[in-house]
Amino acid sequence: MKINVCKGRLADAKSQALIVPLCEGENTLSESVRDVDEKSGGVIGEVLKSGDFEGKPGQVAVVYSRGKLAAKRIALAGLGKKSELTLEKIRNTYARTMQHLRAMNVLEAAASPEPEWGAESREKVFTAAAEGSLLGLYRFIPYKTIGRAELKEMRKLDFFVSSDDYSLISGEIEKSRIIAEAVCFARDLVSAPANEMTPSILADHARKIAKRKKVTCEVLEAGKMKALGMNALLGVAAGSQQPPKLIILEYRGGKRTEAPVALVGKGLTFDSGGISIKPSEKMDEMKTDMAGGATVLAVIRAAADLNLPVNLVGLVPATENMPGGKALKPGDILKSYSGRTIEVINTDAEGRLILADALSYAAKYKPAAVIDIATLTGACIVALGEEVAGMLGTDDQMKKDISRAAQATGEKVWELPLWDHYDDLIKSDIADFKNTGGRMGGAITGAAFLSKFVGNYPWVHLDIAGPSWFTKDKPYIPKGASGIPVRTLMEYLQNRLKG
Numbered sequence: 001m002k003i004n005v006c007k008g009r010l011a012d013a014k015s016q017a018l019i020v021p022l023c024e025g026e027n028t029l030s031e032s033v034r035d036v037d038e039k040s041g042g043v044i045g046e047v048l049k050s051g052d053f054e055g056k057p058g059q060v061a062v063v064y065s066r067g068k069l070a071a072k073r074i075a076l077a078g079l080g081k082k083s084e085l086t087l088e089k090i091r092n093t094y095a096r097t098m099q100h101l102r103a104m105n106v107l108e109a110a111a112s113p114e115p116e117w118g119a120e121s122r123e124k125v126f127t128a129a130a131e132g133s134l135l136g137l138y139r140f141i142p143y144k145t146i147g148r149a150e151l152k153e154m155r156k157l158d159f160f161v162s163s164d165d166y167s168l169i170s171g172e173i174e175k176s177r178i179i180a181e182a183v184c185f186a187r188d189l190v191s192a193p194a195n196e197m198t199p200s201i202l203a204d205h206a207r208k209i210a211k212r213k214k215v216t217c218e219v220l221e222a223g224k225m226k227a228l229g230m231n232a233l234l235g236v237a238a239g240s241q242q243p244p245k246l247i248i249l250e251y252r253g254g255k256r257t258e259a260p261v262a263l264v265g266k267g268l269t270f271d272s273g274g275i276s277i278k279p280s281e282k283m284d285e286m287k288t289d290m291a292g293g294a295t296v297l298a299v300i301r302a303a304a305d306l307n308l309p310v311n312l313v314g315l316v317p318a319t320e321n322m323p324g325g326k327a328l329k330p331g332d333i334l335k336s337y338s339g340r341t342i343e344v345i346n347t348d349a350e351g352r353l354i355l356a357d358a359l360s361y362a363a364k365y366k367p368a369a370v371i372d373i374a375t376l377t378g379a380c381i382v383a384l385g386e387e388v389a390g391m392l393g394t395d396d397q398m399k400k401d402i403s404r405a406a407q408a409t410g411e412k413v414w415e416l417p418l419w420d421h422y423d424d425l426i427k428s429d430i431a432d433f434k435n436t437g438g439r440m441g442g443a444i445t446g447a448a449f450l451s452k453f454v455g456n457y458p459w460v461h462l463d464i465a466g467p468s469w470f471t472k473d474k475p476y477i478p479k480g481a482s483g484i485p486v487r488t489l490m491e492y493l494q495n496r497l498k499g
């Protein structure tokens, strides 16, 4: 869908529908809504008086302007109580309204999100409306062959602004569009089935991103990994017919001498568990075990499209975890790239093995900060629920900044402790470490294991096993791949630039 910013009044918009958001129990209409009401002969006031539409969150009612406006329809959209209004509610409202219009085959809409809402600045209100619309309309349908013709896509959304606001709002909406597209790109990668999202295909996507200015891509093959001693990553790949890849994407938008931020993403294109095989129920969902890697690709893509003045390194160790004849076996010991040895207790704790090598390798870039993003543990879902990412790490300032960024985007992140005593749980009798710490505190022992391979740089780990994939629809996150935490990381990077 195309988003345009137009100078002028919403009431005069030539579109199939005007979106008119209303707060619950609000009798005085805002300026642009009053304008639509007056020009339509009082239709909005009439609906409100009837009590048929109260402005409750999620409520949508379509009424007709009967020739009085250029637009045939007015979609009333409930925002809930004005005193409780947040950017998140604005995202939700626009997502639901756009979905409602699309379902009616109304494919063009116009809107003018009210600048005076709450304490938020007006560009934030507009960008929240744009984000909600773009993200809420996402569908993953490349494999649907039946009924395709009926699956209509919205064509455009026109935002009406005053002349004074035009350049500010156009610029901010363009940024939101780039980020929303990156989120949808991540969702596409995660949703793709594992037979069509192998490590090689993921690497091809990275190479395509590198067609952008200031972006380069290098893919390390198994031979190179072997020479480097990346035996933890190679160990996981051993049971698969698919060759592993270590994808390295660099974006150099900042000063030549400036230390980069490194993003390390788990790229398990399918996690069967390996010899410690998973139960078959829900094993299909393990095609999403590369969501961390997809996040890294999407963030680099968005940073390049925004031409952000930062230096970024993206590292995505990509492989399948399969129980082939050459597969890693419980009890095997691997010598990692760092030189430390790992006793593999459970081959299903494979994410930490491939990340161990990638995190040690990241040190070579002398990064100013490293964030790893991984669908690492089911235990994190047990601890925090499926909508919340776990955050652990060694740098308090980074954790604070990531929390703040997450709050702004509506993505949920919560810190778990990484105290020293958890280290006891991952000590091996015969090697340096073992790859599981037992059932208790599983998200933390997973992170504690990773911390042993972190170089001399500030580091934060995001466990996205829960929120990378939603089992229920949310207004602007349709059931399935969420694209979390792309928006949070973009916000974090942009905030870093503001200092």
Ligand code: BES
Residues within 6 Å of the ligand: 271, 289, 346, 348, 349, 350, 351, 375, 376, 377, 378, 379, 435, 436, 437, 442, 465, 466
């Ligand atoms: N990819 C899984 C974690 C996961 C589980 C992600 C559910 C998304 C949804 C990971 O590789 C895994 O299998 N972890 C094990 C670790 C255990 C063996 C220590 C787990 O969480 O059970």
Ligand code: MN
Residues within 6 Å of the ligand: 271, 273, 347, 348, 349, 350, 351
């Ligand atoms: Mn696993």
Ligand code: ZN
Residues within 6 Å of the ligand: 268, 271, 289, 348, 350, 351, 375, 376
């Ligand atoms: Zn996994």
